[in-house]
Amino acid sequence: GAGVSQTPSNKVTEKGKYVELRCDPISGHTALYWYRQSLGQGPEFLIYFQGTGAADDSGLPNDRFFAVRPEGSVSTLKIQRTERGDSAVYLCASSLSAGTKLFFGSGTQLSVL
Amino acid sequence: GDSVTQMEGPVTLSEEAFLTINCTYTATGYPSLFWYVQYPGEGLQLLLKATKADDKGSNKGFEATYRKETTSFHLEKGSVQVSDSAVYFCALSGDLDSSYKLIFGSGTRLLVRP
Numbered sequence: 287g288a289g290v291s292q293t294p295s296n297k298v299t300e301k302g303k304y305v306e307l308r309c310d311p312i313s314g315h316t317a318l319y320w321y322r323q324s325l326g327q328g329p330e331f332l333i334y335f336q337g338t339g340a341a342d343d344s345g346l347p348n349d350r351f352f353a354v355r356p357e358g359s360v361s362t363l364k365i366q367r368t369e370r371g372d373s374a375v376y377l378c379a380s381s382l383s384a385g386t387k388l389f390f391g392s393g394t395q396l397s398v399l
Numbered sequence: 400g401d402s403v404t405q406m407e408g409p410v411t412l413s414e415e416a417f418l419t420i421n422c423t424y425t426a427t428g429y430p431s432l433f434w435y436v437q438y439p440g441e442g443l444q445l446l447l448k449a450t451k452a453d454d455k456g457s458n459k460g461f462e463a464t465y466r467k468e469t470t471s472f473h474l475e476k477g478s479v480q481v482s483d484s485a486v487y488f489c490a491l492s493g494d495l496d497s498s499y500k501l502i503f504g505s506g507t508r509l510l511v512r513p
Contacts (some may be wrong), residue, residue: 331501390443
C-alpha cells in the first residue's frame with residue numbers, strides 16, 4: 287500500500303495476556319519507529335529501528351515490551367503479561383532514513399480489560 | 400530533559416476566524432520544531448516544520464515561526480475552515496544523535512463551526 291499499515295486497528299485483551307501489534311512500513315523506508323499515545327496525551331517515543339536493528343529502545347517502559355524487525359521491513363511490537371495501564375493507541379511510523387520526514391500509521395487501539 | 404508545552408483545548412472558533420495555538424519548548428542544543436495534525440480517523444501528518452531560529456514554516460495557510468528568544472513556535476492561521484477541525488500537536492526533535500526522536504506536546508483540539 288501507499289502508506290504505513292498497522293494491524294489490528296483495535297485489540298481488546300485481558301490483563302495478563304500476551305499481544306502482538308504489527309506494522310507494515312512504506313516500502314523502501316529503512317527507519318521505523320513505535321510511539322504510544324495515551325488518552326489525552328501526545329505520542330511518546332518507544333523504539334527506533336534502523337534496518338533490522340533497534341538503534342534506540344530507550345522509550346520501552348519495561349521488559350514486558352519488546353519489538354522486532356527481522357527482515358528490515360515489517361515490525362512487531364510484543365507486550366507480555368499486559369496490564370490495564372498498557373491501554374493506549376500504539377503508533378508506528380517510518381521514514382526514508384533517520385531524521386527525514388516521518389509517515390505515521392493510523393495506530394492500533396489496545397484495550398486491556 | 401527536553402519537553403513541549405502547548406495550550407489546552409478545545410479551541411472553538413467560527414469559520415473565517417483567526418487561529419493561534421501556543422507552543423513553547425525546553426531543549427538543549429538546537430532542536431527542530433514541528434506541527435503535526437491528526438484529522439478524525441486518520442494518522443498523524445506533518446503540517447509544517449522549522450529547523451533553525453527565525454525560520455518560518457508554512458503549509459495550507461498555517462504558519463509558525465521558530466523563536467529562540469522566547470522558546471516558542473506558535474501556530475497561526477488567518478482564516479480557519481470547518482475542514483481544519485482536528486487535533487494539533489507541537490513537537491521537537493533533538494539535534495545530532497537524537498534527530499530521529501520526536502517529543503510531542505499533549506495536543507490541542509480545534510473545532511471550527513460553520
